[in-house]
Every structure is written in C-alpha cells, then in structure tokens.
Amino acid sequence: MKNLSATRIVKLAAVAAIYVVLTLALGFMSYANIQYRIAEALMLLCFYKKDYGISLILGCFIANLFSPMALDMVFGTAATVLAVLLIYISPNIYIASLAPVVTNAFIVGFELYYFLDLPFWLSCFQVAFGEFVCVSVLGVILFKLFEKNKRFMELLVS
Secondary structure, rough: OOOHHHHHHHHHHHHHHHHHHOOOOHHHOOOOOOOOOOOHHHHHHHHHHHOHHHHHHHHHHHHHHHHHHHHOOHHHHHHHHHHHHHHHOOOHHHHHHHHHHHHHHHHHHHHHHHHHHHOOOHHHHHHHHHHHHHOHHHHHHHHHHHHHOOOHHHHHHH
C-alpha cells in the first residue's frame, strides 16, 4: 500500500462504508447462522487490488459491532482477515470466491456452536451456503460483468 493518494484513501474508505451500510441496511439477513450478507460480494475487490483488504476488514469489524453476537467483531473479522489473505494468493476469481465461504463457514460456524450452542456442522453449512450465494454466485457474476467495462476497471484498480 505504498503511495496512497487522497483519491485512493477516499476509495478505500468508501468501500468500507459501503460494506457497513449494506450489512446494516440488510441486517435482518446479515447475522446469525442463516445469513446472506450481500456486502460479502465486495470481498472480490481484493482479487483485483490488494489494498481493498484493509477496507473490507475494517468494514466487517464495524458492521460486526452491531451484531447480536457479542464477539462477532472478533470471530467474523478474523474470518475476513483469513479470507482476504487467501484471496490474495488465489489464481482466479472462482477460487478467490471460495475463500470467504470456507473461512466464514468454519470460524463463524464455530462461533455459533460455542456461544449459541447451535449444531457445529449445521452452522458451518448454513454460513457456507449464504457465503456461497453472496460471493461465489452474486459476487462472481457482478465482477465478471464489471470486467467488461474498461473504464470501471480502471477506476477500480487506480
């Protein structure tokens, strides 16, 4: 993240803010074991430019401060940190889209099991399914469409 210009900082802050707003506005489906956190589609930004990782980690942390689960800001944010790192090394967007699915499934699944006494494997599956829909389906479709717009991609990675 060398040479961050004011423009770049604003873009990064905007991504964090969009993540928070989407999560909170759709709060009824953004938390607990059955969740469809639409903001998670933004995770694929890291595939195109690594410095979006900090935006998404910060956005996730802030959104999880409003979670009904007391330690979601720790567990959910840890899952996001790990997913970001895995996305960085992913060879393609399809593999990248699976990183949040796996990390959230196990880390948030464990959180639900440990703190809410929900069945571990069922919680993992439910979280994974929601992540898959939001990132691997919705996110991949959106970013594949975005890739066709040269101007948008220039703005995204500049």
